[in-house]
Amino acid sequence: MSGDESLIDELLAGEHRALARVITKIENRSPGYRDLVSRLHEHTGRAQVVGITGSPGAGKSTLVDKMAATYRERGETVGVIAIDPSSPYTGGAVLGDRIRMASNVGDMDVFFRSMSARGSLGGLSTSTTDAVKALDAFGKDRIIVETVGAGQNEVDIVRMADTVAVLVPPGSGDDVQMLKAGILEIADVFVVNKADLDGADRTVKELREMVHMRDASPMAGHHGAGAGPSGIDDGDDEDERQPPIVETVAKTGEGVDELLSVLADHAEWLEATGERDARARRRYADEIRTLLRADSAALVEEELEARGGLEGYVDGVVAKETDPYSVADEILAPVAEAVRERRDRRQD
Amino acid sequence: MSTEQGQRAIRCLVAKVGLDGHDRGAHVIARAFRDAGFEVIYSGLHKSPEEIVQAAVQEDVDVLGISILSGAHDTLVPKIIDGLEEYGALEDTLILVGGIVPEEDRDELYELGVAEIFGPGSSMEETIEFVRENAPRDR
Missing domain, CATH: 3.40.50.300 (P-loop containing nucleotide triphosphate hydrolases)
Known part of the structure; x- marks a missing residue:
């Protein structure tokens, strides 16, 4: 982490190598790249x-x-x-x-x-x-x-x-x-x-x-x-x-x-x-949405893996014991439940 | 999370440096690297050492393959290596030289930091394998 910290400092100080390296981390989605980009934002x-x-x-x-x-x-x-x-x-x-x-x-x-x-x-x-x-x-x-x-x-x-x-x-x-x-x-x-x-x-x-x-x-x-x-x-x-x-x-x-x-x-x-600001707002909104979509997809993927992958469910669908909609509901149910529970608790 | 999972690709710069205009070999290598799943940046012909350094630093390549058929490797390669060092990019760049390098010149290139020299007759598989095994990983 401290390596990444100094990387941003070097980038801000105008070092080409650091800039190149940060972009590589962004491209590779290397561990910690999110923190790097977060730190860039204010600049x-x-x-x-x-x-x-x-x-x-x-x-x-x-x-x-x-x-x-x-x-x-x-x-x-x-x-x-x-x-x-x-x-x-x-x-x-x-x-x-x-x-x-x-x-x-x-x-x-x-x-x-x-x-x-x-x-x-x-x-x-x-x-x-x-x-x-x-x-x-x-x-x-x-x-x-x-x-x-x-x-x-x-x-x-x-x-x-x-x-x-x-x-x-x-x-x-x-x-x-x-x-x-x-x-x-x-x-x-x-x-x-x-x-x-x-x-x-x-x-x-x-x-x-x-x-x-x-x-x-x-x-x-x-x-x-x-x-x-x-x-x-x-x-x-x-x-x-x-x-x-x-x-x-x-x-x-x-x-x-x-x-x-x-x-x-x-x-x-x-x-x-004022279109510049309006566009910037739209862009940030798009960006947040894109991240949310990717992150929730990743969360679902994680849950799927914990359940041993898709193959078992596909077998069930092929055998007509279940169907794709039911499978999706079943996998997503605990996620949805957790989210709603939290929201309710917040509102209380 | 998949967004943290990483999607690494080996990045290579295939560079033609100096006056020699024979780029068939460089093209073949670039295509073979691409088919091996690498991301390849091709420099184009007649590049100066400075241009190669600029490209290698900005593109942050893992591998720099220098193709020289003119015999000028003993002046051009050191210039490139000095330039990489100046930008702090030498250590984690795998440097390969392809082309015709006489036996007696090889040790000097190895000493400068060239990882391997591929002369005529080197097989493509061998080159790709070498890159896979030696490309810097810890990014």
Whole structure:
């Protein structure tokens, strides 16, 4: 434990090795990692966190590299977390995003960390959130979280950012279609990368139409028809802000300055409308829920093990002596009982 | 509780350092490591020792595999090892060298802290087994 104590002190003192080690403990869920993260919490809240997602090959890593370099030119320090999928079969992974970090080599003030999606449901978003806290407490001004936008997992990850940028490569329009499934809603900014390629203009146009459609759609609920133009001035409805569309060529760095100023605008908007605090509250609520879910699942798992595992129950279900619902009730009954008993005692 | 239980994976950096552009071997190793269930970070070609050190420290790898086919191991490897030491990362990083290292140079590398040297003809199983057995565990 004392080793972990000094680890946090070293991290706060700016030692890279300690930061790297803390993130490893978070990833591994090493014994005591919870205490580490608890201790980090009071030192967080300074960094601006940007989440970047998009389809494979959209140019995320290259863009992140250029963004980091540009922040550095402005004298700001940067932390990057790049998430790659791992094989569900072996758990192995090749984490390739680091190769693209060519503009920041040898610059320790860009702290780049690759993480793999190590299975467990909800686990990755917890690890990522915790790793971001470590970078934040370390004192990074800017933190970028980069992940392939493929499903709910990724959506959960980028949701913990202050600002979410969704990358769209120019193409047939299929990419834009694909975005509808859940990713459109989370974008604070759209980036059409590889804007020098044919079809970029069309992609921008399609995106623009889609954003308008979203706002006009009766399905969008509070985005009623007649939603005004985007901007800070109609801030009475925080969701009315339309995500701007920025064109970049990550390879050459074109458009990166504009992207950063759009991100800065968004940060200002978050601050001015109180949305930053509202989002932070939502995030903390999500975080607590996720932890509660994982911890109660673990508690049930523990009880299951104490009862000799699932196989015996499965036998009973196969033999039609019992059924899955009854089994679940039976296993959970003592847990539920204990919880309720305590609550009643408190209320007395 | 499962959230305290730990989900450890062996993390490896497969590094190509210096001017040699032959990365077939590094690719094969990276893939074999991945299939063995390791998390592999590949450095890309033509990296400087400083870049390798930066990656090894930030990624907090258990294993650093340096592939050198140029014969420059006697200058590049010491630079990497010095860098790791500077960041306090030398002690718990398993350092492997792959490539062509003449017999007479080997002792010097071992003395610097290289755990093993895998030359041509080394089997993949042998390498993976070595990593499994020697990767630092106590984290």
